Amino acid sequence: MDGAYTSTPPSSLSGRPRLTPGVPAGGIAAVLVALSVIGWGLAAGDIDGPQERHGAHFDIPEPPEPPEPPEPPEAPDVRVNVDVNPQTVERAVRDAMRGVDVDAARMQGLREAQAGLAEAQRELAAAREELQRQGADAPAIAEGALRIAELGVAAAAGAAKGAQDQVGTTDGSIMQSFEAPKGVQLVNIGGDITIERSSRADKVRVEVDRGANGLHLDVTDGVLTVRGRTDPHIGHASIRMTLPSDTDLTVAGLAGDLSIGGRSGAKLSVQLLRGDVSAERVGALSVDILETGTVSVERVDGPLNFRVQGAGELSVERAETANLEVSGHANVSLGRVNDSLAVSIPGHAEMDIGRVNGPIRVDFPGAGRVSIGDGEGELEAQVTGAGSLEFNGTAINPTVLASGAGNVHIARHQGKASVRNTGTGNTYVGD
Numbered sequence: 001m002d003g004a005y006t007s008t009p010p011s012s013l014s015g016r017p018r019l020t021p022g023v024p025a026g027g028i029a030a031v032l033v034a035l036s037v038i039g040w041g042l043a044a045g046d047i048d049g050p051q052e053r054h055g056a057h058f059d060i061p062e063p064p065e066p067p068e069p070p071e072p073p074e075a076p077d078v079r080v081n082v083d084v085n086p087q088t089v090e091r092a093v094r095d096a097m098r099g100v101d102v103d104a105a106r107m108q109g110l111r112e113a114q115a116g117l118a119e120a121q122r123e124l125a126a127a128r129e130e131l132q133r134q135g136a137d138a139p140a141i142a143e144g145a146l147r148i149a150e151l152g153v154a155a156a157a158g159a160a161k162g163a164q165d166q167v168g169t170t171d172g173s174i175m176q177s178f179e180a181p182k183g184v185q186l187v188n189i190g191g192d193i194t195i196e197r198s199s200r201a202d203k204v205r206v207e208v209d210r211g212a213n214g215l216h217l218d219v220t221d222g223v224l225t226v227r228g229r230t231d232p233h234i235g236h237a238s239i240r241m242t243l244p245s246d247t248d249l250t251v252a253g254l255a256g257d258l259s260i261g262g263r264s265g266a267k268l269s270v271q272l273l274r275g276d277v278s279a280e281r282v283g284a285l286s287v288d289i290l291e292t293g294t295v296s297v298e299r300v301d302g303p304l305n306f307r308v309q310g311a312g313e314l315s316v317e318r319a320e321t322a323n324l325e326v327s328g329h330a331n332v333s334l335g336r337v338n339d340s341l342a343v344s345i346p347g348h349a350e351m352d353i354g355r356v357n358g359p360i361r362v363d364f365p366g367a368g369r370v371s372i373g374d375g376e377g378e379l380e381a382q383v384t385g386a387g388s389l390e391f392n393g394t395a396i397n398p399t400v401l402a403s404g405a406g407n408v409h410i411a412r413h414q415g416k417a418s419v420r421n422t423g424t425g426n427t428y429v430g431d
Contacts, residue, residue: 174208174215182222183248183266184241189228190214190255191237197245197262205242228253232273265301272312287314289328306332308347321358324351326366340377343370345387355393362389364406383408388425395429402427 184204186193204224208215215237216227228237232255243249248267251258258270260279269286270277272293279285284302287295289312296315304319308330316322317335323342324332326349334351339358343351349368356375364370367386372393379395388407397415402408408427421427 174206174217176206176217177203178206178217178219178224180204180219180222180224180247183224183250184243185223185225186239186249186251186254187225187227188230188232188253189226189237189239189251190232190234191228191239192257193239193241193251193254193259195241195243195249195258195260197243197260197264199245201242201244204244204247207240209238209240232256267302268297270295285316285319287312289330306330308349322353324349326368337375341372345370345385349387360391360395364389365404367406379410379413381408383425384423398429400427400429 180203206217206224206226214229214234216225218225218227226239232253236256243264245262245264246266247264248269249260250267250269252271253273254270254275255273256275258275258277260268260277260282263281265283267284267286268279268282271288272290272295274291275293277287277293277295277297279297281299281301282297283300284304285297285300286305288307289295289310291310292312293310294313294315295306298317300316300319302320304316304322306314306323307325308328311329313331314324315333319334319337321339321341322334322337325344326332327347329347330349330351332349332351332353334353336354337356337358340360341353341356341358342361344363345351345366345368347366349366349370351368351370353370353372354374356372356377358375358377360372360375360377360379360381362370362379362381362383364381364383364387365385369387370389372391375393377393377396379391379398379400381389381399382401382403383389383406384401384404386405388409390409392411395410395413395417397417398410398413399418400408400410400420402419402421402425403423405424407425408421408429410429412430417429419427419429
């Protein structure tokens with residue numbers, strides 16, 4: 001069931017929670033199965049003369065007197081008028097709504113709808129068998145009965161499908177599936193989010209244990225947006241989601257923890273107010289820590305972009321490219337960068353990078369330390385603050401400007417080295 005959802009129940013259903021939106025699936029199925037039973041009764045009943053039935057009227061003319069000389073009379077024109085009062089159905093629906101206890105509606109409603117569908121299908125099959133046995137007798141009754149039964153089956157099937165995709169709002173909970181081929185956005189979420197990537201999933205499944213009253217769900221242009229309160233620091237939701245492996249995920253304004261299981265080639269973008277983020281394998285990673293947080297990802301198959309304005313930690317075993325910017329305070333651990341590395345530290349950072357194969361650019365006006373264990377690539381570094389840079393690999397055509405109090409140490413170089421030191425620190429470029 002795609003579309004917008006507002007979890008606040010209508011004021012007309014005060015006193016006890018109600019299943020919204022729409023009519024409860026169990027009530028719909030019960031009413032429609034009743035209609036199908038009426039139709040079956042029409043097919044299985046006696047057609048020898050006019051009879052009175054509850055909710056239906058039969059106008060059957062008396063058979064004509066046989067002519068002289070006696071010949072077989074023509075088959076009478078039997079017509080059936082099924083009169084179902086819409087007001088009666090509406091009252092039955094309202095009674096069903098009042099009779100359903102929403103505390104167990106999410107699963108009970110689905111079970112009732114599925115049972116109603118099965119019953120309607122059995123009634124339809126029995127009606128078909130009886131009509132085949134009767135042959136061409138009572139063609140109008142046969143047509144009317146089958147029509148009612150088929151409508152009952154179709155409506156019960158729709159009720160079962162609606163119950164399966166139904167949003168339950170009992171105690172601030174949600175269960176709903178969406179088609180979101182263009183991605184998922186989580187905006188201003190205060191709480192914890194658990195996501196499982198699955199190659200077998202073709203829809204996005206959302207479950208909220210608590211805190212649903214502050215959430216709004218909407219699908220626009222193929223993108224599912226789950227939006228929380230204006231201030232995500234208020235409230236605490238518990239959200240579980242199942243995403244197809246190729247679905248991009250964007251999280252903006254998260255105050256809580258995000259845990260992602262399963263491997264994916266999709267993009268992950270996180271703006272973190274405070275909390276922890278963990279994931280296995282992603283196609284691309286973008287992280288912006290505004291206040292405080294920790295990010296741990298096993299592998300990034302594409303670009304890694306990491307920005308810290310507050311205080312944060314980053315741990316990634318492997319990335320294709322890395323762009324690291326620290327204007328606050330950060331501890332960074334990168335196992336390996338297969339291609340280019342760009343570092344900008346106007347704040348304070350402690351960075352340990354195992355290996356870089358590709359161009360390296362370091363802009364270090366702040367404080368702290370950048371240590372690169374091994375690798376090979378062109379190096380351009382400006383250490384103008386109090387930080388130190390150490391590269392134990394091979395720098396190709398290195399260009400180094402050291403004008404602050406920090407130290408620069410480059411183990412080896414190839415090609416032409418351009419080194420300028422106007423600061424108080426030490427600069428070393430090995431052969």
